[in-house]
Amino acid sequence: MEEVLLNIQDLYTEYNTDHGLVQAVNGISLKIRKGETLGLVGETGAGKTTTALSILRLIPDPPGRIRSGKIFLGDQELTACTEKEMQKIRGNRISMIFQDPMTALNPVLSVGDQIAEVVRLHEKCSRAQAQERGCQLLELVGIPANRYKEFPHQFSGGMKQRVVIAIALACTPELLIADEPTTALDVTIQAQVLELIASLQEKTKTAVLLITHDLGVVAEVCCQVAIMYAGEIVEYGSTEEIYHNPSHPYTIGLFRSIPSVDRKVHRLQPIAGLMPDPTALGDGCPFAPRCPKCTPRCQEKRPPIMQLEGEHQVKCWLFAEGEEES
Amino acid sequence: MSEYLMEVKDLKKYFKTRSGMLHAVDGVTFSLRPGETLGVVGESGCGKSTLGRTLVKLLEPTEGQILFEGEDITYARGVQLKRLRTRIQMIFQDPFSSLNPRKTVRESILEPLKLNSALSARQREEQVLELMNTVGLAQRLAHSYPHELDGGRRQRIGIARALALNPAFIVCDEPVSALDVSIQAQILNLMQDVQEDQHLAYLFITHDLSVVRHMANQILVMYLGQMVELTSADVLFERQMHPYTQALLSAIPVPSLEKRRQRIILRGEITSPINPPAGCRFAPRCPYVTERCTAQTPELYEAAPGHFVACHRGGEVG
Numbered sequence: 001m002e003e004v005l006l007n008i009q010d011l012y013t014e015y016n017t018d019h020g021l022v023q024a025v026n027g028i029s030l031k032i033r034k035g036e037t038l039g040l041v042g043e044t045g046a047g048k049t050t051t052a053l054s055i056l057r058l059i060p061d062p063p064g065r066i067r068s069g070k071i072f073l074g075d076q077e078l079t080a081c082t083e084k085e086m087q088k089i090r091g092n093r094i095s096m097i098f099q100d101p102m103t104a105l106n107p108v109l110s111v112g113d114q115i116a117e118v119v120r121l122h123e124k125c126s127r128a129q130a131q132e133r134g135c136q137l138l139e140l141v142g143i144p145a146n147r148y149k150e151f152p153h154q155f156s157g158g159m160k161q162r163v164v165i166a167i168a169l170a171c172t173p174e175l176l177i178a179d180e181p182t183t184a185l186d187v188t189i190q191a192q193v194l195e196l197i198a199s200l201q202e203k204t205k206t207a208v209l210l211i212t213h214d215l216g217v218v219a220e221v222c223c224q225v226a227i228m229y230a231g232e233i234v235e236y237g238s239t240e241e242i243y244h245n246p247s248h249p250y251t252i253g254l255f256r257s258i259p260s261v262d263r264k265v266h267r268l269q270p271i272a273g274l275m276p277d278p279t280a281l282g283d284g285c286p287f288a289p290r291c292p293k294c295t296p297r298c299q300e301k302r303p304p305i306m307q308l309e310g311e312h313q314v315k316c317w318l319f320a321e322g323e324e325e326s
Numbered sequence: 327m328s329e330y331l332m333e334v335k336d337l338k339k340y341f342k343t344r345s346g347m348l349h350a351v352d353g354v355t356f357s358l359r360p361g362e363t364l365g366v367v368g369e370s371g372c373g374k375s376t377l378g379r380t381l382v383k384l385l386e387p388t389e390g391q392i393l394f395e396g397e398d399i400t401y402a403r404g405v406q407l408k409r410l411r412t413r414i415q416m417i418f419q420d421p422f423s424s425l426n427p428r429k430t431v432r433e434s435i436l437e438p439l440k441l442n443s444a445l446s447a448r449q450r451e452e453q454v455l456e457l458m459n460t461v462g463l464a465q466r467l468a469h470s471y472p473h474e475l476d477g478g479r480r481q482r483i484g485i486a487r488a489l490a491l492n493p494a495f496i497v498c499d500e501p502v503s504a505l506d507v508s509i510q511a512q513i514l515n516l517m518q519d520v521q522e523d524q525h526l527a528y529l530f531i532t533h534d535l536s537v538v539r540h541m542a543n544q545i546l547v548m549y550l551g552q553m554v555e556l557t558s559a560d561v562l563f564e565r566q567m568h569p570y571t572q573a574l575l576s577a578i579p580v581p582s583l584e585k586r587r588q589r590i591i592l593r594g595e596i597t598s599p600i601n602p603p604a605g606c607r608f609a610p611r612c613p614y615v616t617e618r619c620t621a622q623t624p625e626l627y628e629a630a631p632g633h634f635v636a637c638h639r640g641g642e643v644g
Contacts (some may be wrong), residue, residue: 043506044477156595157370186369186533188592191577195591213507216579243583257511258581259540261563267518268540270511274476 002033005207006055006175011069013047013054016062020279024050026231026286027069032175032224037201037208039218039239041254042228045275048211051228052177055209056094057086073175092122095168099180101160105152111163112138112148118170137166141196158189165196172204179211194221215258219243224311227251230276230286237312247314249291285317293318328396330357331527332381332495337390339373339380346601350376352551353390355626356544360494361521363528365542365559367535367574371596373551374531378497381529382416383407394495412442415488419500421480425472431458432468434483438490457486462516478509482516489520497529502537514541535578539563547571550599550607553626557633567635570608606638614639 013025025047032038042048053059054066057078071078073093081089098104106114115137116130125133135145141162152160161181168176178197182190198221201208210222218225218239225242227235227250235248246252253271273290284299285291291298298317306319339351351373358364366374379385381392383402392400394414402410418424425434435457439450455465461482472480481501488496501517502510514537521528532538538545538559545562547555547570555568566572573590594611605620606612612619618638626636 043508158595187535187577188369188573189595190579191589191591194579195589214579215581219581219583220579240583243581254507255581257507259511259514259536261536261539261575261578261580265540268511268515270515271508272512274478274509 002035004031005034005036005074006030006032006209007070007072008051008055009070009072011051011054011071012067013050013059013064014067015064017279022278023281024064024231024278025054026281028226028228028231028233030226030233030236032207032209034174034207035201035205036224037210037222038224038226039222040209040211040226040228041213041215041218043213043275045230045278046228047231048228049179050231052096052179052209052211055175055177056090056096057081057083058090088122091118091168091173092171093173094175094177095171095173097161097164097168097176097178097181100184101157101164102184104164105160107152110149110151111143111155112150114163115166115170118167122171133170137170138163140169140200141166158185158192161185161189161193162196165193165200169200169204169206173206175207175209176201177209177211180213181210182217183212183214190217197221215254227254230278230281232286232315233313234287234316235312235314237308238310241308241310241312245308245312247308247312247319248287248316249293249318250287253290253292285315328393329359330393331360331395333357333391333393334381335391335393337377337380337392338388339376339385340388343600348600349551349602350599351380352602353626354546354548354553356546356553356556358495358527358529358544360527361525362544363521363530363542365538365545366529366531366548367533367538367545368548369533369574369596371550371599372548373599374548375499377548378416378499378529378531382414382497383410384416408442412491413494415491415493415496417481417484417488417496417498417501420504421477421484422472422504424484425480427472430469430471431463431475431483434472435486435490438487442491453490457490460489460520461486462512476509477505478512481505481513485513485516485520489524492524493526495527495529497531499531500533501530503532503534510537517541535575547574550596550602552607553634553636554608555633555635556626557630561630561633567629567633567640568608568637569612569614569639606636 008030010027010029011025012027015022015024040048055071112134116134119130119133135148138145143159143162182193185193212218222239225239226233229250235251246255256269259268271290276286284301285303288294288298303315303317305313305315307313334354334356337351337354341348341350354377356364368374380387387400399410432454435454436450439453458465463482502513530541542559545559546553549570555571566575573592576590592611597610604623606624609615609619624636624638626634629635629640
């Protein structure tokens with residue numbers, strides 16, 4: 001087994017807003033090994049992006065802050081780094097692909113210069129060398145190098161996302177965080193971009209944290225999956241474990257909500273109700289109000305993480321048989 | 327009167343731009359029975375939204391003919407158009423920008439009733455409550471503003487507004503793409519329920535192929551303004567005759583580990599719809615391209631009963 005690259009331990013991140021304290025991330029722990037792809041799945045407001053920003057220490061402060069927990073990249077504790085140390089890590093050892101390629105690029109800089117900028121920042125090299133590297137990276141993501149001097153508005157959405165990928169990969173990071181990298185793209189372009197990320201990952205042995213709400217995308221590219229709901233990881237395991245044996249009622253509900261392309265069902269079985277208010281998460285399981293198998297215990301006390309077979313973990317009272325009720 | 331609710335023949339919509347004619351919709355033909363759903367799929371820029379807007383008469387067609395309930399409405403105006411508005415409605419993609427932020431739920435739903443019905447003020451209020459009930463909005467929300475509600479509830483308001491005047495035909499332009507999966511399923515179920523109840527016909531525009539598979543009886547695939555394939559939903563997912571449809575379906579990420587399909591990765595991207603050259607518009611990306619494809623525009627023909635395709639090599643590929 002490869003060694004652990006990213007290790008998040010009991011992370012809590014919160015935002016202090018006018019409407020109260022928003023507990024965006026509530027005690028999550030996860031590990032990513034070198035060269036591995038972890039899919040972080042959840043709906044809007046589940047805390048996926050906050051997790052990513054916490055890793056990069058980019059939580060806007062105020063209103064947000066990491067309340068407790070530790071994040072390690074290899075041996076280095078990111079949560080203890082100074083801002084100056086973080087600047088050396090961002091874009092170099094960890095880089096990020098943002099959801100919307102339309103707004104992630106600077107409209108007044110040529111795409112080539114935006115790639116070269118990252119190289120200049122993190123590597124000791126001349127302007128000419130950086131430009132050379134920029135051209136190589138453009139070719140790597142399938143854009144002819146002669147478009148180096150063109151501006152983002154001259155590119156289509158799929159090509160802009162490739163430029164963003166080129167920027168993210170410029171310094172061959174150890175960890176790549178991709179926040180919904182294909183959500184803004186059409187399916188045929190999405191297929192191209194996913195293929196590109198996978199092939200580049202193979203070449204550079206980069207670990208990927210893929211944030212998405214699309215279980216189809218996860219099935220295609222991830223080896224590990226973490227399902228997030230209301231700031232908690234409710235289920236975690238290998239892709240096989242999650243897809244063959246989904247255990248948490250929320251995960252099961254998610255699978256049932258997706259219309260299938262292979263089979264026509266008359267009615268979908270949606271999850272009833274809405275996401276809980278993140279400023280008022282009670283003491284119980286956050287999914288309890290929407291859960292079809294909810295018991296009184298679920299409403300009173302937050303479930304512990306239960307270990308199933310292998311690495312499969314689930315945070316649900318249903319699997320706590322034999323545990324004493326307290 | 328014919329058995330069809332809506333018949334569209336060779337519909338075209340061009341826009342004049344500074345750099346030339348933009349062929350947004352270029353020759354779309356279909357017919358739709360009452361109570362049925364026609365799904366329109368394609369990538370961004372293929373003209374599916376323009377098609378929808380032309381059918382609800384928000385845009386004037388450039389050429390072609392639209393028959394609705396046997397009546398030619400291609401160039402409907404004035405009184406005829408106002409009457410049509412009660413029969414043909416639209417549900418928009420983005421429930422965040424399609425509602426007036428300064429109107430409460432009640433006011434938003436009341437608006438179409440005020441403009442277009444002969445009901446008394448009191449009857450209208452009752453109607454609003456009934457509509458809220460139909461789409462599953464709690465009555466206590468009547469005086470809430472859109473910003474207080476989540477995307478799913480806002481889309482319910484959009485549906486209530488569209489249903490207000492008992493239409494026969496609703497154009498749904500990506501009604502669930504802005505919503506999370508668990509909410510998306512709730513809205514899709516609601517749309518199916520009202521369709522069955524009120525015998526509505528939908529034109530369901532989406533880029534999400536699993537959603538269209540779930541909702542539609544027939545599916546029309548568009549590429550750069552042209553229709554490339556039209557057939558029943560079941561047949562389309564079994565056997566695709568156009569290379570673009572094949573690539574499109576193969577690109578859907580499937581949430582299952584067993585059914586991983588061989589993906590056809592298309593080279594290149596959609597070309598510009600401004601002054602498109604003759605020949606098949608998919609030719610530059612097509613893996614089966616021949617000389618004929620770039621020289622001659624393929625006509626739509628019935629390759630199998632009820633299965634229409636516009637490809638010189640239709641049926642032999644795949």
